[in-house]
Amino acid sequence: MKRNVYLEDIPLDEAQAAFQAALQAAGWWQPLEAEEIPVAQANGRITARAVWAKISSPHYHASAMDGYALRAQDSEGATETQPLQFTLVENWDTPPTEPRPIRPVNTGHPLPPWANAVVMIEHTQQVELADGRSGIEIRASLPPWQYVRPMGEDMVATELVLPANHKLRPVDLGALAGSGHATVAVYRQPRVAIIPTGSELVSAEKVADNGIQPGQIIEYNSLVLAAQVAEWGGQPTRWPIVPDNFEAIQTAVRHAAQNNDLILLNAGSSAGSEDYTAHVVQSLGQLLVHGVAVRPGHPVILGMVEIGDWRLETDAQSPIPNPSTTLRTSLQSLIPIVGVPGYPVSAALTGEIFVEPLLARWQGQRPFQPQTIQAMLTRKVNSHTGDDDFVRVAVGEVNGRFVTTPISRGAGVITSLVRADGIVRIPRFSEGADAGSEVTVHLYRDARDLAQTILAIGSHDLTLDLIAQFLAERSGTRLASANVGSLGGLVALRRGECHLAGSHLLDPETGIYNQSYVRRYLPNEDVVQVTLVGREQGWLVPSGNPKNIQGWAAAGRDDVQLVNRQRGAGTRVLLDYELGKLGIQPEQVRGYNREEYTHLAVAAAVVSGTADFGLGIQAAARALKLDFVPLVHEQYDLVMTRQMYESDRIRPLLDLLHDEAFKTAVSAMPGYDVSVMGNVVEINGR
């Protein structure tokens, strides 16, 4: 097993500078060549040159109405009571000899050269003239150029229609065609090869057909990178998975270098596979950067590989069926390559940090600048001082200010990017940011969406997923939830960090859920507590319950291993209460200190065999095909301020609680009781 250790990360700005210098030296720090394409295909492309009008629009004096063309001066003196009569003529170029000539004209048609105004058909009357010819009577005098679109009203030939470096929109296509252009010069699209490497990788298609084995990893970074490249104006080509083999990777890179402007070589998940990337780059050109001090994303590799004589080789192994041999018209002999880390969050961020700015530059654009907002950080963020740290965050707008909460920091957690509303960048030399401090969030979504987001922080329940789904289908409202346990939710609510808190905290003295906790944690708030569901809690155990786990007392057995929930979770409160009644000390419970944050995570621990049982809801057992030993029926409430309860924002969610389709969907999950759904208790009301 090849094992290399490298700790040679350089700061992000140095890495970018080194890459830029190499790109400049190799002739890649400028827009790509222009290509002339039909206007019909140009939407979204970037103009490579300014476009000047070839012909004027209109290219003649045009009638702006259906009516009659005439000379304005002939109409002088016409009034309601003293109409003037005009003679209908057919003259075009030659001025008519009649004293008051008039000629029919439709909207858009050219005016006869002798005419300079149009009278609307509605303001005329057909008459027979004294000489028996057909005539038209008008009852008001016209100013010159009335209802005429003068030549060049829209565009005059030689005028600037669009500047260079302009991203074409639908209306621009109209202006291009209307000023005489059938084609337009745009930058050609950067071609980007995306090569996934790693012997452990399997495609999602193979997994869908054949299932997956432990140790196999679904290859999806190339999907993400390809979609990113396409969104940024490039033409991605996804290569087949290349195994961890130096020659195989080298061959793939050499082939890709023939037909592409940029290669993204996506390392497998192990540090070893990044070494392959580095060695391949070294063998084919220049290794510029091996490791960048960004988090997540450390093992980024930047380099240039020579095109060399390989361009003349046959190209049978390329996934591009008919490689063009005349692609690269510039004289570059090196092309850039980025070694993209294997962890999915690192891979996606490497795209944003290193690939997007390059593709933008190649198309005459500035790097994308996301929208930013200032938000109050709800939890402390620690950061390694040597790194630029990209922290994924959820953002909510609560009581008119933005609050933001970090999401999982793991580089392997793609859902942290899926769920992120934005990124907080903790710069190098900073140790992080304190709870309560104001931070800049670079948004992934439109700030206006945040005004329609309900931020739920508190206990986890599977019904929250159903709410999110129903809201997405029924309204523009989005539910964002963070699982911090029931007590954590009440604390977040008190601090104004969320809109509602999901809670199932039993008061042992009264047997009533949540109310006494709300009074204690939010003593001065006018609070409304809306019941979401009743549900059963019990032991989640492997199918067939091989260790015969029964009753609360099972927690005290020394032959079984528990998986627990985190401190502050309602389920943990429940367990502690029942252990106390039985006189079992936490230290007596094997596995008591292993904490998971959701019911499903507890179920997953039991499925994997690393624990024998855990406390959770029946639906989590059913979801992962576990057995369920029921213990207690409990109540899960949504806690919110009265102000929130009466707001428009929460309305779609409250409506759901009286929606039969929603109730049916919840009932379909095992262990749920919807009879209590929507019950309201007011606490501390005035």
Add this chain to the structure above:
Amino acid sequence: MKRNVYLEDIPLDEAQAAFQAALQAAGWWQPLEAEEIPVAQANGRITARAVWAKISSPHYHASAMDGYALRAQDSEGATETQPLQFTLVENWDTPPTEPRPIRPVNTGHPLPPWANAVVMIEHTQQVELADGRSGIEIRASLPPWQYVRPMGEDMVATELVLPANHKLRPVDLGALAGSGHATVAVYRQPRVAIIPTGSELVSAEKVADNGIQPGQIIEYNSLVLAAQVAEWGGQPTRWPIVPDNFEAIQTAVRHAAQNNDLILLNAGSSAGSEDYTAHVVQSLGQLLVHGVAVRPGHPVILGMVEIGDWRLETDAQSPIPNPSTTLRTSLQSLIPIVGVPGYPVSAALTGEIFVEPLLARWQGQRPFQPQTIQAMLTRKVNSHTGDDDFVRVAVGEVNGRFVTTPISRGAGVITSLVRADGIVRIPRFSEGADAGSEVTVHLYRDARDLAQTILAIGSHDLTLDLIAQFLAERSGTRLASANVGSLGGLVALRRGECHLAGSHLLDPETGIYNQSYVRRYLPNEDVVQVTLVGREQGWLVPSGNPKNIQGWAAAGRDDVQLVNRQRGAGTRVLLDYELGKLGIQPEQVRGYNREEYTHLAVAAAVVSGTADFGLGIQAAARALKLDFVPLVHEQYDLVMTRQMYESDRIRPLLDLLHDEAFKTAVSAMPGYDVSVMGNVVEINGR
């Protein structure tokens, strides 16, 4: 010539309600069917159903580091000074019998079932054990689950990955594939036929090849509509131009109805052609709305056409090569049709108002809501009280507030949409909005772009086009200019409605340009005047100067027709001054009252033969191949406040004035003198 007059416009909201009712009745007021497509092709598509994880990610407990797997409890007591030695084993399923077993593991690899922690390779040392076997020494104790990515850390099987009606982004593709999906159910894309009609229409391709004749109109609405439809998620098909012929149009609509979800029938420019649309719709189904009280856009037609037996006909004339016969899986027997007005601004706005919301609904989305800002209106807007009026506006951010100015109202002026920063909607029953009032602008561009826009209001000069082009190529700065003449520019500057004013106002008493006007119009402002160019003004006359127009006195001849500039234009001030010197009264000048707003528009009037001469710059004569009779050399200045002069916003423009490439480009235009470019005069400075 068929001539119909209709005045039956109904209000916008009524039209929308009638359309919605008909769509509901026909089963079209709901999302389209789902189709299952490969995840690799799904970016930008909309999920038709919620997606739940099929497998957990990771689907096993995975090492998060390159290192060694072990049991955390075996490491208890290890310290720097008292390392513990572990025995290297190969065991996988069966727990090792060695007291301290350890097994190599790479990042991403599964943990052996008997292990529950990973030690990083950097924190270990290879040793030979007492029994001669290979061993590993560690120097710190590990907590359980150290450097382990537990099964389901990212996603647990059965968990919600993405809700329905979610527009897929690159990272979402990763989450889909990572949770076991090779395909995803998305709404199929609405198919939209776009049929241009009008015997006067010619394609841009034909015009590029053969030129264009008076009366011919370049067909480009279908380009705009098709690009709009594609941006809104639809699949557009552009049909060949259909002549103004009832049967031909009817046949095209019948064919289009077979393979599409929506037909956009784009009328030619005359009122007559809209009649064809109405009659065709009536003949094939229901005419719902014939004319909507929106401006621009009046003659919008809304209807439903029957699919009927036509679906069984052969389809030889369809531009779709292989029409699918199994497209429409629902039971609709009618499909919607929109008669789109012929004027390009009306056509594009019809797309935004009627087509976008329908395509959004068919894909489970809400109608697009543009970003809005509040801005101060610089000019009064009059509006017909019966209409919803969509006014295209330019927006600038001046002195920290947004100001907005209406652009040309003409429905035929596509550049009014190209140049628009947004739309101000003047609702029905309103007569308009006063200058100085605050209005809501629905933005066409990111509000942040406005912070990098230089708003120039004042005199027109062709150099402004060059500045716009150079700025677009060199920086992120955009130049937006409105032509209101030199005096209008100084007034706008005084009111804080622009960043700079282009001005060439001669003080007859001193022969000095602009300074005395600036002192008069901006008496209390600290102003900087930067010279852009010297340039020649003279008569623009037809090639060969057939009427032998010479000197200022030519303005007084009664055998020639002038085209003048608008009041407040520096060129008009110059003409009036010279006429005064010669004692020529305006009434003596034929054509004095015909006003154009730009040099090019004056040149265009001379080209078209509707005027014999006009005063303008040499470059305008050259652009339209006119002759030029030089009269005077003048100076064109950019006037701005000192605050603006020293701002970052204006810097890229000021830099241009010392840029050799820019000077060369300006010099290449005839009659321009760059020797004075960049000269600075401070006025009213303290």
